[in-house]
Amino acid sequence: MLNLPPLNTELASSDDLRRLVAASDTQGVAVESFRSFLADEFQLVRIKQNPLRRVFRLTSHSGRTLYFKLFIKISFPASCFRFYPRMEYAVSHRWNTSGIPVIDYLAWGRFPGGGFTVSEGVPLACTALKYFFCRALPDTSECPVFLDKLTGLIALMFRQRCLHPDFHLCNILVNGDDLSLILADPFGMRRVFFPSDKFKLALLVPWREFRGYLPDSLLADRIVESELASTREEALNMLEHASLIYRKIRTSHRDKIIRQISSGISKYTRDLDTENGKLSIRHTPWFSFPEKTEISPQWEAVSYPDASSSEAAWLDAILYNADIYRAPVARLVRSDGTSVLYFTNYAQYGIR
Numbered sequence: 001m002l003n004l005p006p007l008n009t010e011l012a013s014s015d016d017l018r019r020l021v022a023a024s025d026t027q028g029v030a031v032e033s034f035r036s037f038l039a040d041e042f043q044l045v046r047i048k049q050n051p052l053r054r055v056f057r058l059t060s061h062s063g064r065t066l067y068f069k070l071f072i073k074i075s076f077p078a079s080c081f082r083f084y085p086r087m088e089y090a091v092s093h094r095w096n097t098s099g100i101p102v103i104d105y106l107a108w109g110r111f112p113g114g115g116f117t118v119s120e121g122v123p124l125a126c127t128a129l130k131y132f133f134c135r136a137l138p139d140t141s142e143c144p145v146f147l148d149k150l151t152g153l154i155a156l157m158f159r160q161r162c163l164h165p166d167f168h169l170c171n172i173l174v175n176g177d178d179l180s181l182i183l184a185d186p187f188g189m190r191r192v193f194f195p196s197d198k199f200k201l202a203l204l205v206p207w208r209e210f211r212g213y214l215p216d217s218l219l220a221d222r223i224v225e226s227e228l229a230s231t232r233e234e235a236l237n238m239l240e241h242a243s244l245i246y247r248k249i250r251t252s253h254r255d256k257i258i259r260q261i262s263s264g265i266s267k268y269t270r271d272l273d274t275e276n277g278k279l280s281i282r283h284t285p286w287f288s289f290p291e292k293t294e295i296s297p298q299w300e301a302v303s304y305p306d307a308s309s310s311e312a313a314w315l316d317a318i319l320y321n322a323d324i325y326r327a328p329v330a331r332l333v334r335s336d337g338t339s340v341l342y343f344t345n346y347a348q349y350g351i352r
Contacts, residue, residue: 056070091187127169128150208239223235279332299329
């Protein structure tokens with residue numbers, strides 16, 4: 001019987017992972033390739049976790065990268081009827097066979113109380129959101145190429161009635177080799193019987209995420225090219241409706257998101273103790289921590305008499321995904337109780 005670590009710990013070394021796999025029932029089309037990878041030296045880095053799942057990046061000396069998703073606390077009878085690792089692995093292969101590009105899963109495994117999946121890394125991959133901000137948006141020659149590829153992917157998913165339950169730009173990877181697009185986090189992907197309005201709005205999410213950075217008229221044309229609408233007017237109405245739904249969802253999850261922000265370490269902000277007080281910095285739009293953590297002298301500072309008076313503007317900007325280049329990028333709460341919001345602009349990020 002495998003002795004699982006407590007939930008507040010993680011796989012700390014490559015040997016820990018090898019022992020876990022050795023004690024597991026492992027299956028899949030490329031089990032031997034995975035075992036061969038484990039036999040050599042590799043670096044293990046945790047990149048994401050929540051109370052039920054942890055994701056690790058495994059990198060060999062040759063540069064090959066695998067992603068190991070560890071599922072914990074899968075209780076009976078869910079482990080028999082809804083075993084997530086096996087289902088995620090199967091979904092990936094099913095859609096790849098259908099022509100929908102999904103990350104390639106090598107194997108899945110089961111051990112007492114949990115399981116895992118292993119997927120092949122995409123060379124030089126980054127999320128479509130990061131690619132858009134770092135490469136496509138500032139480069140007028142690259143942006144149309146990227147938008148063409150995204151349009152083609154969404155149209156393909158629409159024609160095959162492929163529903164991704166968490167379809168957004170962070171779950172679309174850009175392959176650094178040929179700039180092809182690949183879907184990540186495929187669990188729950190399924191074929192719908194009819195292309196309902198709800199299905200169309202789900203596929204519309206990437207275009208809604210571009211709102212504010214690209215003209216609505218351009219987005220409407222792309223929505224029509226994606227086959228989600230017949231006319232520009234219909235596309236604009238869909239775009240507005242999708243934005244309203246997004247705001248309602250964020251409002252309904254307001255308390256949960258605020259708790260995550262207040263934790264000090266979240267995908268939204270990072271808190272730092274400085275000699276001037278508590279400094280909170282918003283993550284970049286692709287949820288990575290800014291390289292510089294100090295207050296830039298170029299930022300515009302707006303002072304408030306107390307912490308509570310700056311809190312609403314700070315939280316609303318994060319809750320509703322306000323443009324990071326026009327909304328406050330940092331907040332300082334001084335030891336004397338006063339506070340400051342800092343604003344930046346596109347030029348300082350080299351984007352506009």
